[in-house]
Amino acid sequence: MLKGxxxxxxxxxxxxxxxxxxxxxGYFPAALAFGILSKTCMVSLLDCFxxxxxxxxxxxxxxxxxxxxxxxxxxxxxxxxxxxxxRHFLMSGYLATKIGKTPVKYIVPIAFGIxxxxxxxxxxxxxxxxxxxxxxxxxxxxxxxxxxxxxxYILGGFLxxxxxxxxxxxxxxxxxxxxxxxIKKSSKALVLAVSSALLNTILVNCDFLPAxxxxxxxxxxxxxxxxxxxxxxxxxxxxx
Amino acid sequence: xxxxIPLILGMAxxxxxxxxxxxxxxxxxxxxxxxxxxxxxxxxxxLGALVVPGMFSxxxxxxxxxxLGIGFTIVYGLIRGGILxxxxxxxxxxxxxxxxxx
Numbered sequence: 001m002l003k004g005x006x007x008x009x010x011x012x013x014x015x016x017x018x019x020x021x022x023x024x025x026g027y028f029p030a031a032l033a034f035g036i037l038s039k040t041c042m043v044s045l046l047d048c049f050x051x052x053x054x055x056x057x058x059x060x061x062x063x064x065x066x067x068x069x070x071x072x073x074x075x076x077x078x079x080x081x082x083x084x085x086x087r088h089f090l091m092s093g094y095l096a097t098k099i100g101k102t103p104v105k106y107i108v109p110i111a112f113g114i115x116x117x118x119x120x121x122x123x124x125x126x127x128x129x130x131x132x133x134x135x136x137x138x139x140x141x142x143x144x145x146x147x148x149x150x151x152x153y154i155l156g157g158f159l160x161x162x163x164x165x166x167x168x169x170x171x172x173x174x175x176x177x178x179x180x181x182x183i184k185k186s187s188k189a190l191v192l193a194v195s196s197a198l199l200n201t202i203l204v205n206c207d208f209l210p211a212x213x214x215x216x217x218x219x220x221x222x223x224x225x226x227x228x229x230x231x232x233x234x235x236x237x238x239x240x
Numbered sequence: 241x242x243x244x245i246p247l248i249l250g251m252a253x254x255x256x257x258x259x260x261x262x263x264x265x266x267x268x269x270x271x272x273x274x275x276x277x278x279x280x281x282x283x284x285x286x287l288g289a290l291v292v293p294g295m296f297s298x299x300x301x302x303x304x305x306x307x308l309g310i311g312f313t314i315v316y317g318l319i320r321g322g323i324l325x326x327x328x329x330x331x332x333x334x335x336x337x338x339x340x341x342x
Contacts (some may be wrong), residue, residue: 022327047244054252064251074247082254087286094260094282097271102263111260116290124312162342165299166335169306172295173313173330179287180317180326189284196288204293217290219282226281231274 012132019121019211022139022177026117026170027058028151029142033164034061035152041065052149056112056142059212060084084212090219091119098122099129106131113138117171120178188226196222299334302341323326 022129031052038048043065051061060081067077092114099122100112110131114122118141120131182189203214267341271279299305309330316326 019323022323024283025327025331042243043261049246050245050248051251054248055255057255060251060255064247068244068247068276076316077247078250078254079253082258085255086258088255089258090282091264091286092259093266094265094279095278096263099263099277103266107263108260111263114259116286120283120287122291162338163335166305166309166331166338168298169309169334170296170327172291172298172306172310173327175287175291175321175324176310176313177317177326179284180314181321182284184318184321192281192284193288193291196285197292198288202295215286215289219285222285222288223278223281226285227274228276230277230280 008130009132010131013136016133016136019125020137022170022174023117023121023137023141024144025167026174027141028148029164029167030058030157031145031148032152032159033091033147033168034058035154036156037062037065037209038149039153039156041069043068045150048153049146049150052146056083056145057081057085057115058145080210083210087116087212087216087219088114088119090216091116095119095122098136102131109144110134110138115141117141117174120175124178124182151159192211192222192226195225299338302338305334305337305341308337 032050035048043051051064055061055064063080063084064077067080084140092111095114099110113134118138122134123136125133132222179189179193200214200218201223202208203217209217243289272309295306295310296303312333313326315327320326
């Protein structure tokens, strides 16, 4: 019994590190860029650290720096952050159904670590989602983000510019790599992802939504369309 | 720069709450079938919008570099699968293309 538990534990640790490494590779250079940019925006080292350690949200931290420089007030920046990060509401909602009932003392730290990439890995992971797996995965993301921020601020751009940029591709490659097995399994995932990508491209180019909202509109619209089609198919089958 | 702590705390709150609240709303209740179908579509629908068009601006002066990098991930994923190698490979491909153009 104990052996089985240990085995499961080892598999979780190994699996989480394997899944966490690509996140680390993707987050570190992005955080590096945030650290460098903070310094050029005259943000203190402590504030820069607190941004990454407490907010822990990629895009909105960059947007905040941008808005600070343009002289926007704190209220406006906080509101923008809310809009940019509200998509996590949908992601957490999905994960809540997948993780199932968990004591609040675990939910509090788990919820803090739900980023786009962590969500993507958790939502497509087969088998049970254990606390060990989630914590290690989130910790690898968080440690990359915070250590990258500090390294960037203190050391500046010590990597060649081209390499840092190339490492930025890792975040997107990670999301694509997570999606590939689903696409191979069913055409549904492919249709959902491609239509969502097309819709988002149109919305971003039209540029009438505040930052971050195009993704929310895409998730809601495409998932709703997916639901309608799935329901039609199942009721159709029941009739037969 | 003036004291940024209130800003950081405000941003932390509005980032954390949307991540936290669903856990208290969703659990305990039985989810209707249609909502389940909706939630099922969320991961794939999110991924599409998270990747496109964002990936085209990672290497702004040579968008082709990022496109080829992601292309490697797709081809490798179709043939072999996995996460780490397709990700590392995409970085390598992007870097080589950038070096070639600069």
